[in-house]
Amino acid sequence: MWKFLIQLDTNYKVMVSKTPTKKTSSSAKKSAAKPAKKTTVNNNPPSNSKLRWCVVTAFKLALVMLLAIVIYVIYLDGKVRNTFEGQRWQIPVQVFGQIETITSGMPLNLQHLRKSLDYAGYRKVAQVKRAGEYALSNQRIIIYRNSFDFGYGMEPAVELTINVNSGVVERVFQAQFEVESVQLEPVFIDRILPESKEDRVLVALETVPEQLIDSLLLVEDRDFYFHHGVSPLGIIRALITNISAGRTVQGGSTLTQQLVKNMFLTREKTLTRKINEAFMALILEYRYSKDQLLEAYLNEVYLGQHYANGIYGFGLAAQFYFGQPIQSLTPAQMALLIGQVKGPSYYDPWRFPERAKKRRDLILRLMFEQNYLTKNAFVDAVESDLSIRHSRRLVKQKYPAYMQKVKSELAQILDPQSQQTGIRVFTGFSLFSQLSAEQTVREQLAALEKSHQENNLQAAMVITDIETAEVRAIVGGRESGYAGFNRALHAQRPIGSLIKPAVFLAALERYEQYNFATILKDEKIVLTSDSGKEWQPKNYDGKYRGQVNLIDALVQSLNIPTVNLGMSLGLESVANAVHLLGYQQDIVTRPSLLLGAINMSPWQVNQLYLPLVGQGQYLQAHVINQVISAKGETLYAFEQIKEQRLSDNGAFLIDHALQQVTKTGTARSLTWRLKDKQLGGKTGTSNEQRDSWFVGYDQQHLVTTWLGHDDNQTTALTGSSGALVLFANFMKKQGVVDLVPTAPSSIVWQKFEKISGHAVEENCQDTIELPTVNWNIKLQPCQQKAEEPKSWFEKLFSD
Known part of the structure; x- marks a missing residue:
């Protein structure tokens, strides 16, 4: 470009210097010596030369200006691409609970399932019609599951039907077709905010209801799929519409311009910013598809303020205003969110509910006029209240004890930078188990303090699935929602x-x-x-x-x-x-070790007992099962390596003994606390009753419970009078699955003489039948033979 301009300037100079001149004659030379007559000389260049100079100069300036614009556009293009194609936001980690699979033949408590659905934002209705709803009867539940990515691609919203008979799943249907099993949407636990503390819930375009997208484009940019980033006609039409309505109904900026303003620019109203906005909008439209831009807008748009933190994106806004996932929004709720785009502060539904309702109703009318709503749906929506949450405060750290373990494991899996890329973490968390454990601690600590004249008792519980070693619930203290000292993980106490x-x-x-x-x-x-x-x-x-x-x-x-x-x-x-x-x-290794002079946390005790109750297999207790990237890629999947650390015989015998503890031993109160239930367990009490422990289990769950004082003061409680009480209360809420022990083929039941401990014949006195390994059993003679039974005649005449 510069070479071209230099060459152009050189050519112009050459052209001017080559003006034709006449040769000088001899007569002229002679006359030159004579005094010249006084004449008028014109020093101005010819008019055509001046015009030519102006044209060339203007052309030069245009080229320079064009070059500057090209360079600036290249700069803006690089800026746009670096942001849009790189990590656009520091996105919080989303943590979900257990992905529950419902299979024919498995036990299922419909009331337990109902509580989980209510917590997840599902609505109980008489007839299921849309995603996020469920209908419940005594023996059937119909769930319209939201669309969800379980880790292998987005699953569309689908209707699930589960028939239950006597507490057991009888038949399962998905979209009216009978299947062997279905997956339920996991409970959302919490978000782990990045260093920027910017909260956001990333949503994929395909998970956003079409009705919300259509209505948003109707209000904000109805020509979105037809313009190239800037729409002069849209500005004119919005102006006319707003004048006709007497209020601001539509915006003049395109969605692409709004995206640029939110993502790249400040909110200052200057000509420079508007120019940058237009250029960057054109670049975005050239570089990326409409769907990519729309998805970015849905996640970037500013929709409110939660104290010091902004609410960005429709995903977080749905939870902020209504406490529900975006897939479960009603038309009225969608309209309210769309209304917030115009001015979240001005239309704040908590501070200005009348303004917010007018804006919502206006958008509902536009939706009705474009046939996005039926007449009945429009009337119902307009007549409904705002249905926002009672308080604008987003409750955080509902389950801090469990989340502490999630964060600890996540730090071992991913570096901090990778944790800010919109990952989703799936855990073994069970909402029902967690709520039951928290309620147990809350109720029973108060009752024990009252009955034993105690104060300031603390407790911890860890509930684990025996088959998978997935930790279902963790309670770190009596204040379940308090993110303080986590006794379940960090309290080291004598066991x-x-x-x-x-x-x-x-x-x-x-x-x-x-x-x-x-x-x-x-x-x-x-x-x-x-x-x-x-x-x-x-x-x-x-x-x-x-x-x-x-x-x-x-x-x-x-x-x-x-x-x-x-x-x-x-x-x-x-x-x-x-x-x-x-x-x-x-x-x-000192003798006091034999009586538990060793400090462990409830988590460590829980791990210690897993092989004892799991048929001798060592399984690693854990909370995280899977980590999925924002693009749906599996970044981590927990691989449980089962290691047989105990012999089958040893595992069975210990299990048998622990079952006897709950029937005739130190935990025999369970025979009336949980009547006719088959359980196992072990009590534990440290010196001077400073610590009350109980580890109990059924066929499905291992429960480790600790109770005591933080200052290590003595209590009036033993393992059986303290921690066991919490276990029993929890199992009543959770429901007991009776133990069904299976003895190895090498185990037989043999009679032993109590006084000698020898395996003996059946005619010995005072014997006990016990399970034992049948290898090399040597029967020995009795030390005390059993008395011969008396005849009826001897019994009649005996003293």
Whole structure:
């Protein structure tokens, strides 16, 4: 370009310098010596030369100006592309709960499901017609599930029908076709805000209701799909429409211009900004499709203010104003949101409800006139109230204890920058379990404080699915919504008798040496350390029984027999068993370890018991199952590696003993608290009753419960009178799935003589039948034979 201008200027100079001249004659030379006559000389260039100079100069200036515009447009193009094709926003992490699959033949409580649907923003109606609605009867629920991306592409909204008979799913239908199973939309838990603290809910264009899109374009830019970014005709038409209506009904700027203003420019009203706006709008229209621009607009437009934070995008606005996902909005709610585009402050429905309603009704009328609404729907919408949330405050950290664990695991999966790209996190969270646990803690702590003259008791609970090790709920304290100290994750407390199953497991795995009938001493014992310090353990009741068999020592949680067993096994063997169950920290091997002188959090205890109640398989407890990118790509999927750490025999025997704990042992109050239910569990109490523990389970859930004081003061509660009470109350709400133990083929039921612990014939006196490994069972003679049964004649004449 510059070479062209230089060449043009050079040519012009050459052209002027080559003006024709006449040759000088000899006579002229002579006459030149004579005095010249006085004449008038014209120094101005010819008129055609002046015009030519103006044209060339103007052409130069135009080229320079054109070049400057081209360079500026290239600059703007780079700016637009860097923003639009890069990370447009720092988008919060969206965290969802469990993706529940309903399958024929599975147990299902319709009332539990109803609570989850209500929380998720679904509306109960008499007849289901649109997404976000459900209808419920005694034996059937019909759900019009919202469109949702479960991690393998957007699933359209669809009607689901679930028939239930006697608490069991009988038949399942999807879009009127019978299927084996259906997936329910997971509960939205919370958003993790980025460093900018800018809250936003990213929505894909295909998930936005068509009625909302059509109405938005009708009001804001009806020629959106026909113009190229700037619409002069649209400006003229909007002006005429607004004058006719006597108020501002339509805007003159295109949606593309509005997008530019929101995404790239400030709100100052200057000519420079308007020029930039027009240029950038043209660039966007050239570079990207209409659908891409519309989707960006739906996520960028400013629609309100939540105290210090702006509300950007229709996705977040739907939750902010109505507490519902965008797919569940009614026509009236859509119209109210569209009305906010014009002026969120002026039409704020909390501060100026009359203004907001007038604006909404005006938009509803436009929708009706364009046949987007039927007459009946229009009348119903206009007559409806604003239906906004009672308070403009968005409640955050509803489940802070669970979210703390989500954040902790997410930090190990993705770096902070990757967490701001609109990812979605799917967890094992169960809303019903979480609400039941929180209600249990809230109610039972108050009742226990009143009955035992206690104050300021605290509690923690961890609820885990035994089959998958997905953590369903976490309670970190009595104030469930308080994002403070999370006792479930961080309170390190002595676990007391919860350690005993690990001690007895180490023995039962040596099946040739130990079984349930093995005799253990229950006599006074004094242990002396290398430094000469004495330790004298005692049973909780202070009594000595002389001797007990192994299963009774565990079921009754007797301390002295446990210490004797642990010392005979060796402290290293016990420590190895604890590590085998999943405890990863170092263990100080001293005799007090055998009675639980080791600190763990409820989360660690929960992990410790998973193999004990899960048929000996080690599973890693976790909250995050899957992480999906904004584009629908799977960034992370949890892979559970099942590792058989206990023998089948050892796992079954420990499970059997823990079931006996709830029937005849320290947790026998469960026989009337949860009557006729098949459960397992173990109580735990630390020294001076500073900590009350209970770990209980049914066929489906493992529940770890702790209760005590933050300042480590003593309580009036043991494991059975404190934490067990919380467990029982929770299971009443949750519902018990009875244990159905399956014994390995190598397990048989054998009679043992109590006094000797030997496997004996059936004619011995005072025997007990116990499960045992059938390898190398050696029957021995009785120490006390059973008396021969008396005849009826002897009974008649005996004293």
